[in-house]
Amino acid sequence: AQSVTQLGSHVSVSEGALVLLRCNYSSSVPPYLFWYVQYPNQGLQLLLKYTTGATLVKGINGFEAEFKKSETSFHLTKPSAHMSDAAEYFCAVHGNQFYFGTGTSLTVIP
Amino acid sequence: EAGVAQSPRYKIIEKRQSVAFWCNPISGHATLYWYQQILGQGPKLLIQFQNNGVVDDSQLPKDRFSAERLKGVDSTLKIQPAKLEDSAVYLCASLPGGNNEQFFGPGTRLTVL
Numbered sequence: 001a002q003s004v005t006q007l008g009s010h011v012s013v014s015e016g017a018l019v020l021l022r023c024n025y026s027s028s029v030p031p032y033l034f035w036y037v038q039y040p041n042q043g044l045q046l047l048l049k050y051t052t053g054a055t056l057v058k059g060i061n062g063f064e065a066e067f068k069k070s071e072t073s074f075h076l077t078k079p080s081a082h083m084s085d086a087a088e089y090f091c092a093v094h095g096n097q098f099y100f101g102t103g104t105s106l107t108v109i110p
Numbered sequence: 111e112a113g114v115a116q117s118p119r120y121k122i123i124e125k126r127q128s129v130a131f132w133c134n135p136i137s138g139h140a141t142l143y144w145y146q147q148i149l150g151q152g153p154k155l156l157i158q159f160q161n162n163g164v165v166d167d168s169q170l171p172k173d174r175f176s177a178e179r180l181k182g183v184d185s186t187l188k189i190q191p192a193k194l195e196d197s198a199v200y201l202c203a204s205l206p207g208g209n210n211e212q213f214f215g216p217g218t219r220l221t222v223l
Contacts, residue, residue: 041216043201043215043217044203044212046212049211090153092152103151
């Protein structure tokens with residue numbers, strides 16, 4: 001069985017501050033892990049993914065995530081938030097099926 | 111490369127009416143997914159196709175929802191009859207063979223009154 005838990009449905013950060021969005025997963029098979037971003041009235045866009053290999057994954061728009069098997073986590077970070085980062089972020093796991101978390105809405109305060 | 115196309119983008123119907131959504135995946139993508147995304151929630155898989163065959167429809171409410179992908183290319187998702195709780199965004203995604211990165215369409219926002 002697989003599932004994804006995103007801690008914090010809403011996160012607010014100041015422009016220029018660190019962004020940290022949390023994701024924990026459960027999977028009975030080695031997982032593939034994803035972060036997607038969704039802007040209003042748009043579909044989901046892939047930010048980054050972990051399949052195998054290096055556990056620190058770099059994505060688009062300056063985001064990165066680290067796969068920590070011992071903690072079953074895949075938290076998303078960005079060193080300095082930009083106003084354009086305001087969006088909904090979804091963590092997803094793919095074992096034998098795709099499962100999405102409930103999402104975290106990121107607000108960036110000018 | 112053209113992305114995943116969906117139509118219509120918005121649809122408003124009354125309960126008990128029927129509605130259909132269309133999806134055209136990226137050319138050559140064998141796998142196609144339909145998701146339901148209720149406001150404030152993550153996408154929930156409804157059905158997965160591999161070419162024109164159904165791989166997983168375990169979460170599709172088959173008493174009112176149906177989907178087909180007859181020629182293994184575009185797909186239609188139908189709801190008949192619609193209920194208030196069907197109000198959601200219906201997302202289509204496709205995935206090329208040998209890959210695990212889904213490409214999403216813009217979605218169809220359904221409002222059932």
